[in-house]
Amino acid sequence: MFAEISTRFIAYLAIFLFGLIVMRHGLYQLAQARLQGWLTTLTDSAWKGMLIGMLITAVLQSSTAVMVMLVGLVAARMIPFTHTIGVILGANIGTTITAELITFQIGSYALWILAAGMILLVFRHRLTYSLGSLFVGLACLFLSMSGFSSLAEPIAAFPAARDLFHWASSYSVNGMFLGAILAAIIQSSTACIAIAMGFLEDMSMSLPTAIAIMIGSNIGTCLTALLASIGTNGAAKKVAFANVWLNTLGALCFLPFIDGLASVSMMLSEHSSMQLAHASVLFNVICSLLLLPLIKPFTRFIEFVHPKL
Incomplete structure (x- = not known):
């Protein structure tokens, strides 16, 4: 029994991560090299950096991918370290879009979406290929x-x-520690949230516990940028830190x-999955807006704490 459930869990997790990668690939094909260009030319202010971080993360569907891109650009001296903080704040907001997306009650149409995506992938035109990848990823x-x-x-x-x-x-x-460990292992905060949503729907987990796991997962995904x-x-190491x-x-x-965040989320929706998705948006938006005016002192703090990097 345990082996069967473990195998199914790993299979569903693999399908979820595969769907994220394929959907990200489809969206990236539509934007291509513009993403790096936006990062190198439109991050000279904190507000613009946050907006660009939100946009690029919404396209790539991965704040981790944006962080790795930032580390590479700073390492190549294409942008300075001080221009990356706003982008990081925006990336934390942009990554919440996927969590909101998977709460829509269209699971019964997943196979039709998958079939449409497979048909579109047959055509060699870039637009149809990108849309096909997007549909296949969503279906997964x-x-x-x-x-x-x-x-x-x-x-x-059990x-x-x-x-x-x-x-x-x-x-x-x-709960935060559990979310951080889980996200560090599977390297996807969105997958952690999706797993928590499954337990929320079955009422095996309370909303405050799921929110704590969600918050902790944001920390766990930092491991990839550190690596x-x-x-x-x-300068590149300072971005990761x-x-x-x-x-x-x-x-x-x-x-x-x-607990207060859970109460506000329950007022916004009756569905437990949507409550967690809304909590993720609220948490990341509030944190980013609070830290945005403090970017200069925060930058000095990083340089003080990590002076030898």
Whole structure:
């Protein structure tokens, strides 16, 4: 029983991550080299950097991909470290779009969307190929979400899973730690949120616990940028560390307000999945807007904490 459920869980996770990659590929084909050009020319102010970060992350459907791109551009001295903070804040907002997207109740049409995407992929025109990739990716996301929901009840029946959920719900910091570890392993905060949504739909997990996991997952995905900065210059390493500090400080500041965030999210929607998606948007938007006026002091803080980079 455990082996079967584990295999199905890994399969659904693989489908979800595959869907993200294919959808990202389709969207990227529509924008192509413009993305890097926007980063190098439109990030000279904090506000513009945040807007560009939101836009590019919405296209790539991955804040991690944007962070790796930033590390590479700073390492190549194409943009200075000080221009990246606004982009990081915007990327944190842009990555919430996928979580909102997968809450739409169109899972029953997933196979039709997949079929349409497969047909479009047959044509060699760039637009139809990009749209086909987008449709196939979306279909995979919706199919995997149905799979996560179907596994929530049998997973929650295991004593170890019940103990883990109880531990995560006992203190918000425990839930954040669980989200950070899970995101560091699978390298996708959106996948962590999708898994939490499955347990929310089955009422195996409370909304505050899911929100804590969501907040922690933002920290866990910082690992990829840290790995990408290995062997680069000091400025590029500061980008990776700035990402860690921004997400960690935002998580710690919101720690006492998780129950309040859950209450506001429940007022915005009756559906548990949408409540978590809305909480993700609220958390990232509030953190980014609060930190935006403090970019210069934050930059000096990074240079003070990591002077030898």
